[in-house]
Amino acid sequence: MAVSTADEFTTGSSFHRVLQDDAERGKSDFALLADDKIKRVVICSGKVYYDLLQARNAAEANDVYLLRLEQFYPFPAQSLSRELERFKGAEIVWCQEEPKNQGGWSFVEPNLEWVLARIGATHARPRYVGRAASASVATGLASRHKAEQDALVHDAITLGA
Numbered sequence: 001m002a003v004s005t006a007d008e009f010t011t012g013s014s015f016h017r018v019l020q021d022d023a024e025r026g027k028s029d030f031a032l033l034a035d036d037k038i039k040r041v042v043i044c045s046g047k048v049y050y051d052l053l054q055a056r057n058a059a060e061a062n063d064v065y066l067l068r069l070e071q072f073y074p075f076p077a078q079s080l081s082r083e084l085e086r087f088k089g090a091e092i093v094w095c096q097e098e099p100k101n102q103g104g105w106s107f108v109e110p111n112l113e114w115v116l117a118r119i120g121a122t123h124a125r126p127r128y129v130g131r132a133a134s135a136s137v138a139t140g141l142a143s144r145h146k147a148e149q150d151a152l153v154h155d156a157i158t159l160g161a
Helices: 048-058 077-087 105-119 142-157
Strands: 040-044 064-069 091-099 127-131
Touching (some): 040 048, 048 142, 077 105, 105 127
Parallel strands (some): 040 064
8 A cells, every 4th residue: 555656757847745535646446535524634644644544444434534644853844734725623633653752742842732722723732542651662562562553543533533
């Protein structure tokens, strides 16, 4: 699923700080609802996007939009504002695989709040979905890791969770 086409690397291509949902970019047959019908925007970074994409499509949650943050610093406030302005009424979720006290959440949260205030979003604070804070990056037990991963993906995609 994480395959780029040759034209994404050739002349005229550029780095994007924020990447739109694959369904919008034409990289998926999944059909999303109109922007004003989107109820949740899940923002993430890294490979968790593909777990979220697979779960969202399987659940046919066409009112959930997935947005990837490809650059944390300097924070892409303008790019993110442009994207999130389309979804002012949607719940905003930050999803990460890492424990809450690791990964991007502590840096991204205040910046996301600033963007949400700037665009006049209905939900002024993003919601965190991920593993609980921990002294270790890994559980040390594959079955527990999988259960935690499945739970955080489910929570990020399922409305009202």
